Amino acid sequence: MKGWRAGVASAAFGIAVWQGLVWATGLPKFILPPPALVFETIWASRALLAEHAVITMSEVLIGLLLGAVLGGLSAIGLAASPMARALVRPMLLFSQSIPVFALAPILTLWLGFGLGSKIAMALIIIYFPVTSSFFDALMRTNPDWLGQARIMGATPARIMWHIRIPSALPGFASGLRLAAVYAPIGAIIGEWVGSSKGLGYLMLLANGRAKTDLMFAALIVLAILTILLHAAVNKFCEKTLDRTAM
Amino acid sequence: MAAPALHLKGSARIGDQIIFADLDLSVQAGAWTCLLGASGVGKSTVLRLFAGLTKDIDVDGSYGASDGALEGRVALMAQDDLLLPWLSALDNVLIGARLRAQRPDWTRGEDVLARVGLRDHIAKRPGELSGGQRQRVALARTLMEDRPIVLLDEPFSALDALTRAQMQELAAELLLDRTVLLVTHDPAEAARLGHRIVIMTDAGLQDVPVPTGNVPRAVDASDVLKAQADLLNQLRIKQ
Numbered sequence: 001m002k003g004w005r006a007g008v009a010s011a012a013f014g015i016a017v018w019q020g021l022v023w024a025t026g027l028p029k030f031i032l033p034p035p036a037l038v039f040e041t042i043w044a045s046r047a048l049l050a051e052h053a054v055i056t057m058s059e060v061l062i063g064l065l066l067g068a069v070l071g072g073l074s075a076i077g078l079a080a081s082p083m084a085r086a087l088v089r090p091m092l093l094f095s096q097s098i099p100v101f102a103l104a105p106i107l108t109l110w111l112g113f114g115l116g117s118k119i120a121m122a123l124i125i126i127y128f129p130v131t132s133s134f135f136d137a138l139m140r141t142n143p144d145w146l147g148q149a150r151i152m153g154a155t156p157a158r159i160m161w162h163i164r165i166p167s168a169l170p171g172f173a174s175g176l177r178l179a180a181v182y183a184p185i186g187a188i189i190g191e192w193v194g195s196s197k198g199l200g201y202l203m204l205l206a207n208g209r210a211k212t213d214l215m216f217a218a219l220i221v222l223a224i225l226t227i228l229l230h231a232a233v234n235k236f237c238e239k240t241l242d243r244t245a246m
Numbered sequence: 247m248a249a250p251a252l253h254l255k256g257s258a259r260i261g262d263q264i265i266f267a268d269l270d271l272s273v274q275a276g277a278w279t280c281l282l283g284a285s286g287v288g289k290s291t292v293l294r295l296f297a298g299l300t301k302d303i304d305v306d307g308s309y310g311a312s313d314g315a316l317e318g319r320v321a322l323m324a325q326d327d328l329l330l331p332w333l334s335a336l337d338n339v340l341i342g343a344r345l346r347a348q349r350p351d352w353t354r355g356e357d358v359l360a361r362v363g364l365r366d367h368i369a370k371r372p373g374e375l376s377g378g379q380r381q382r383v384a385l386a387r388t389l390m391e392d393r394p395i396v397l398l399d400e401p402f403s404a405l406d407a408l409t410r411a412q413m414q415e416l417a418a419e420l421l422l423d424r425t426v427l428l429v430t431h432d433p434a435e436a437a438r439l440g441h442r443i444v445i446m447t448d449a450g451l452q453d454v455p456v457p458t459g460n461v462p463r464a465v466d467a468s469d470v471l472k473a474q475a476d477l478l479n480q481l482r483i484k485q
Contacts, residue, residue, distance in 0.1 A: 158344070
């Protein structure tokens with residue numbers, strides 16, 4: 001439980017710095033609300049925050065799931081076929097040079113104001129890290145294992161399934177860990193560009209009405225949910241995927 | 247299973263680098279041939295050719311089995327056990343069948359593991375086994391493959407002296423009647439296991455007299471010790 005204690009200490013330190021800034025600068029509370037006010041707002045607006053958090057987290061979880069599946073399949077496809085690598089990899093790299101922010105309006109136009117466009121944003125933002133870290137791991141299979149498999153008379157598909165994929169699962173796991181942190185960013189960007197629900201929407205709304213305390217409240221809820229999601233994904237990876245690396 | 251003889255005649259290159267030139271090696275059917283020589287003289291390349299891992303190797307000449315194709319008739323056991331760390335000992339032994347899309351024969355897998363003395367360890371993963379036990383699993387996997395030709399690439403060199411001696415005896419017993427080509431750096435190993443002992447140098451191959459007695463020969467037999475000392479001296483001169 002040492003990790004917990006360090007986390008609590010670190011949070012306390014952050015709050016102390018925050019309170020210190022409030023005292024030192026003397027900024028009005030609609031610009032920089034003090035921590036106590038923000039926690040009060042979190043408690044007072046818990047129903048509202050929960051309602052919007054559920055929306056954001058559904059976008060994040062569905063995006064994460066789809067991104068993991070699509071990214072995983074893409075990595076396997078790329079690793080299996082030199083042709084696919086030649087055709088698709090430059091395109092993938094190119095796609096990374098496009099700022100995701102720029103895609104949000106068009107996704108909203110195509111997929112509407114609902115969950116769809118936010119899920120797509122989350123998916124797009126995590127697709128590359130998942131694909132790329134899994135792909136790299138798939139290409140790094142111990143060549144002696146592959147030689148042994150060839151001597152045994154294995155087919156490429158069987159080698160992929162029984163050797164390359166299991167040995168690359170820790171790489172897939174590190175992609176998923178990154179994805180757990182990135183996916184909420186995607187969903188929030190999507191909500192900023194066009195939505196009527198979700199923590200991102202709530203932040204914009206609160207900001208527009210100078211309810212800075214509510215804006216901070218939504219931000220803190222989002223941060224806590226992201227940390228919990230990362231911890232859960234981490235646990236899942238340790239329990240399942242990382243075991244192959246022993 | 248009638249084990250074939252092997253032959254290799256010619257030169258090999260990897261890119262512009264000549265690995266060996268004008269080699270003329272014949273490996274006796276159903277017996278152990280030990281191949282010794284300095285590092286970098288091309289012993290492992292010889293094994294890779296017989297194993298069919300010929301990618302990047304250009305061969306000028308011919309090699310193969312006395313009665314036809316090599317493919318599907320060779321097993322390889324190397325210094326690294328090459329066990330898959332996420333599979334149990336039993337699943338590692340059965341991996342060949344899985345890779346060929348055949349139904350794994352669990353009963354035989356268990357039998358084979360029992361024959362190498364690992365009856366109580368079949369469910370353990372490689373990480374839970376000692377180096378010697380892992381090499382036993384690799385030997386069991388080799389037996390499971392049941393190939394007439396067995397290529398051994400310094401399989402016991404990473405083991406401690408006692409475990410190595412035990413593994414040599416076990417391998418000699420279990421690989422009886424197969425055509426075995428053993429690459430080794432260890433003169434004592436060659437003196438114990440070789441029906442034929444060959445030293446490989448840049449100038450070609452040289453046969454070395456073999457001690458009397460059945461394989462595996464006793465470690466302390468006087469002619470085994472003598473052969474071991476002679477071999478060491480010869481290797482020293484060749485260096």
